[in-house]
Amino acid sequence: MFRQYLITGATGFLGRAVISELMEKGTEIRALVLAGDPLVRELPESVVAATGDVCDEASLEAFFADADEETCVIHCAGIVSVASKPGEQLYRVNVEGTRNVLQKCISRRVGKLIFVSSVHAIPEKPKGTEIVETRTFSPELVRGDYARSKAMATNLVLEAASRGLDASIVFPSGIIGPGDVAKGSITQMLLSFLSGKLPFAVRGGYDFVDVRDVAEGIVSCSENGEAGQGYILSGHYATIRDLLEVVKRAANLKRRVCCLPMALAKLAAPFYERYSLRRGKPLYFTPYAVAVLNSNGRFSHKAAELAFGYTPRPVQVTLRDTVRWLWGGE
Numbered sequence: 001m002f003r004q005y006l007i008t009g010a011t012g013f014l015g016r017a018v019i020s021e022l023m024e025k026g027t028e029i030r031a032l033v034l035a036g037d038p039l040v041r042e043l044p045e046s047v048v049a050a051t052g053d054v055c056d057e058a059s060l061e062a063f064f065a066d067a068d069e070e071t072c073v074i075h076c077a078g079i080v081s082v083a084s085k086p087g088e089q090l091y092r093v094n095v096e097g098t099r100n101v102l103q104k105c106i107s108r109r110v111g112k113l114i115f116v117s118s119v120h121a122i123p124e125k126p127k128g129t130e131i132v133e134t135r136t137f138s139p140e141l142v143r144g145d146y147a148r149s150k151a152m153a154t155n156l157v158l159e160a161a162s163r164g165l166d167a168s169i170v171f172p173s174g175i176i177g178p179g180d181v182a183k184g185s186i187t188q189m190l191l192s193f194l195s196g197k198l199p200f201a202v203r204g205g206y207d208f209v210d211v212r213d214v215a216e217g218i219v220s221c222s223e224n225g226e227a228g229q230g231y232i233l234s235g236h237y238a239t240i241r242d243l244l245e246v247v248k249r250a251a252n253l254k255r256r257v258c259c260l261p262m263a264l265a266k267l268a269a270p271f272y273e274r275y276s277l278r279r280g281k282p283l284y285f286t287p288y289a290v291a292v293l294n295s296n297g298r299f300s301h302k303a304a305e306l307a308f309g310y311t312p313r314p315v316q317v318t319l320r321d322t323v324r325w326l327w328g329g330e
Helices: 013-023 038-042 090-106 145-162 185-194 211-224 242-248 262-278 287-293 302-308 315-328
Strands: 002-009 028-033 050-051 071-075 114-116 169-174 173-174 203-210 230-233 238-240
Touching: 002 013, 002 230, 013 028, 013 114, 013 211, 013 230, 013 238, 028 145, 050 173, 071 090, 090 114, 090 302, 114 145, 114 211, 145 169, 173 185, 173 211, 173 315, 185 315, 203 211, 211 230, 230 302, 230 315, 238 242, 238 287, 242 315, 262 287
Parallel strands: 002 028, 002 071, 028 050, 071 114, 114 169, 169 230, 173 203
Antiparallel strands: 203 238
């Protein structure tokens, strides 16, 4: 264990799960929070909050004030988006924000950096082929702005590691689970289904992983991950129909799960995205989201299992806990 852990993106879905995992270790925790973030009130009392923004290197001074070789930085901050045009802010946060955090880690000579990338940064292989870790990352090899931004940021971390920074990278798959107060795309879909407002789903699937397992994997990686190495933190492949059927049973619902054929989903997605944008609705059915559900979602977490005993729980358990959380409120 390190003397202290610095967490960026601390009030986000994953950041809060990482803090919860670290609280059990009894270590000092400092959280980077944006000015005016209402979720700062939800942080445990023992967590020290430092106001700053990864996009503004100067604002990170207080966060890194006493960082040294006994410090581990866990860089969770990032924008996840399935939008067709997410905007330049995605690159500012995911790429330039990572560059700023790296510069501080190097200047302070921190003991360890864990960078939270994404499996989307890994070049896709043909369906039927299991995807494993790689050291080849390029925005030209992946599709979608989110994936490109994560590939670019991952390269920055690998470059810093080659210059001596003890940095490891984790690649989570589709993170789901209880505690998603920001209501990401999958959580939003589950809410719509539970309330009877989901007219259809898509025939497709992906690898989904519990946020609590990712948090545990990150902390384990901070203790046992090798410098310059990446570890896929995946869960289990499931179709959208699989997810909704589990939720249906967990909530004791009688309604039918209706799924659009993939070809029809591809045609409808652009129109539904524009409709959602006009109405100010959350985006979860977009061309990029459909493309992901039609991609190769078979990821191996063998490397993480061998390195630090990573073992994700069944997706059925995650979904049952999520339903209880959604119905139980915050």
